[in-house]
Amino acid sequence: ALNLLSSAPNRKSLPPGPLKIPVVGNFLWLRKSLLELENVLRSLHARYGPMVTLYMGPSPAVFVASPALAHEALVHCGAVFANRPPASATDRILSANQHEITSSSYGPTWRLLRRNLTAEILHPSRVRFYSRASSWVLNTLVAELKSQPGGIVRAVDHFQYAMFCLLVLICFGDRLEEKQIKQIEDVQRRLLLGLQKFELLNIWPRLSRLVLRKRWKEFYELWEYRNRILVPLIRARSKAKREQLNKVKEDGNDGDWIVSYVDTLLDLELPEEKRKLQEDEMVSLCSEFLSAGTDTTTTALQWIMANLVKYPEIQQRLYDEIKSVVGQGAEQVKEEDLQRLNYLKAVVLEGLRRHPPAHFVLPHAVAEDAELGGYVIPKGGMINFMVAEMGWDPEVWADPMAFKPERFINYGGGEAGGFDITGSREIKMMPFGVGRRMCPAYGLAMLHLEYFVANLVWLFQWRAVAGEEVDLSEKQDFTIVMKNPLRAQICPRNLGP
Numbered sequence: 436a437l438n439l440l441s442s443a444p445n446r447k448s449l450p451p452g453p454l455k456i457p458v459v460g461n462f463l464w465l466r467k468s469l470l471e472l473e474n475v476l477r478s479l480h481a482r483y484g485p486m487v488t489l490y491m492g493p494s495p496a497v498f499v500a501s502p503a504l505a506h507e508a509l510v511h512c513g514a515v516f517a518n519r520p521p522a523s524a525t526d527r528i529l530s531a532n533q534h535e536i537t538s539s540s541y542g543p544t545w546r547l548l549r550r551n552l553t554a555e556i557l558h559p560s561r562v563r564f565y566s567r568a569s570s571w572v573l574n575t576l577v578a579e580l581k582s583q584p585g586g587i588v589r590a591v592d593h594f595q596y597a598m599f600c601l602l603v604l605i606c607f608g609d610r611l612e613e614k615q616i617k618q619i620e621d622v623q624r625r626l627l628l629g630l631q632k633f634e635l636l637n638i639w640p641r642l643s644r645l646v647l648r649k650r651w652k653e654f655y656e657l658w659e660y661r662n663r664i665l666v667p668l669i670r671a672r673s674k675a676k677r678e679q680l681n682k683v684k685e686d687g688n689d690g691d692w693i694v695s696y697v698d699t700l701l702d703l704e705l706p707e708e709k710r711k712l713q714e715d716e717m718v719s720l721c722s723e724f725l726s727a728g729t730d731t732t733t734t735a736l737q738w739i740m741a742n743l744v745k746y747p748e749i750q751q752r753l754y755d756e757i758k759s760v761v762g763q764g765a766e767q768v769k770e771e772d773l774q775r776l777n778y779l780k781a782v783v784l785e786g787l788r789r790h791p792p793a794h795f796v797l798p799h800a801v802a803e804d805a806e807l808g809g810y811v812i813p814k815g816g817m818i819n820f821m822v823a824e825m826g827w828d829p830e831v832w833a834d835p836m837a838f839k840p841e842r843f844i845n846y847g848g849g850e851a852g853g854f855d856i857t858g859s860r861e862i863k864m865m866p867f868g869v870g871r872r873m874c875p876a877y878g879l880a881m882l883h884l885e886y887f888v889a890n891l892v893w894l895f896q897w898r899a900v901a902g903e904e905v906d907l908s909e910k911q912d913f914t915i916v917m918k919n920p921l922r923a924q925i926c927p928r929n930l931g932p
């Protein structure tokens with residue numbers, strides 16, 4: 436049909452947005468935190484519609500607020516929208532020239548690395564093997580929580596370490612000592628803290644190599660420190676793996692060997708270069724595995740527990756559900772029990788909807804000129820999606836800012852399990868992204884969230900600390916975290932028969 440409205444989008448143009456201010460414009464946007472940017476975008480979307488363009492760097496960046504357009508881009512035209520923008524100078528070094536899933540261009544290397552992770556580690560039949568690690572980490576966490584004076588806990592500190600341990604054990608095998616885990620934690624923390632500091636080096640890398648020599652040196656020291664800690668772990672695993680193979684050959688018994696992420700990397704062969712991965716590439720992949728999974732899962736866990744403290748009736752309903760499934764006196768909720776805990780799943784989904792750890796996905800780039808919503812995004816243009824806005828859309832969700840797990844109960848025949856988090860047919864929210872670049876670990880993350888929320892509620896009653904209120908204000912960190920971290924008064928439940 437002909438569209439005669441004069442405001443009809445120009446078919447060859449980018450989506451509308453504020454004027455491009457040369458040079459200054461870029462720096463103005465870069466200085467804003469993601470939460471500030473989100474606020475700006477919210478008003479721009481109200482003015483211009485669901486697609487808006489900002490000039491943040493060398494290429495235009497388009498922001499999409501509509502779930503229907505996100506579906507069109509990421510599911511229908513998936514291949515066109517699945518690339519990443521070129522890596523910054525420091526990222527190129529840290530990712531061993533983009534030998535990493537997150538930052539690699541859409542192509543054979545990305546496909547191989549991603550498929551390795553999903554098929555060899557994250558596949559449901561594999562994930563079961565890690566339940567020993569989960570229950571070990573749970574026991575450590577529970578002991579920690581129990582030892583806090585007065586039963587008052589600052590939840591996030593304990594959650595962070597627990598989620599980190601879990602991923603370290605999957606990554607390097609579950610025969611590590613506490614001391615080694617702490618060392619890896621130190622490396623990863625310093626890298627994360629350095630992100631902002633080293634961002635400056637990327638604005639004008641050639642020049643910064645001259646004028647910011649000291650900071651570059653600091654950056655390389657950190658990079659070397661990471662190698663110094665992680666390379667020996669990779670070598671040790673390689674040796675252990677050879678010994679294991681010999682043992683299997685000799686007596687046909689694999690003992691209780693559990694495949695780790697490093698083991699799978701040792702076997703990989705790059706399709707284009709026809710060679711195995713180098714050590715620095717394995718280091719960057721392991722580092723990515725830990726950093727992609729720790730803060731995201733920790734943040735989600737903290738937000739969910741905060742809501743259970745704020746709304747005791749929801750916590751009680753969850754406790755009652757767990758009791759009806761595991762029976763009074765059960766010591767722990769086991770992974771096998773989780774699939775029967777429907778309300779639990781609803782609580783976790785509601786947590787991810789109301790408080791998505793990432794308010795945007797990672798930046799995507801279009802591989803060729805791409806059309807979306809009547810506009811054209813030129814080859815190389817960046818595109819991102821307003822994850823939090825979609826989860827809070829009043830057109831999709833009734834009373835969107837309220838925490839109401841029940842809303843997920845009515846999906847797919849009265850089971851929260853019926854809700855399709857991958858958005859393949861339709862997007863209602865996308866806390867893990869959707870399409871080809873969707874978080875490959877969404878299943879593992881959901882499993883860990885369900886497992887830990889269930890056990891924390893089963894083993895302790897969580898209440899607000901006397902005289903304090905749970906404050907749901909947000910702050911930007913690596914993810915969007917609680918501005919005032921959850922403090923709670925916990926009381927071990929009486930698990931007698």
Ligand code: HEM
Nearest residue numbers: 536537727728731732735793796797867868872874876880
């Ligand atoms: C609640 C926990 C988590 C949330 C909310 C989350 C969310 C996300 C999001 C929004 C993306 C970007 C999608 C896009 O760019 O379109 C992503 C990508 C990714 N996530 Fe997660 N994630 C979580 C846990 C994890 C865990 C536990 C791991 C690893 C063990 C992981 C590994 C990755 C990787 C490797 C990518 C890059 C995928 C690619 O570029 O192909 N994530 N995640």
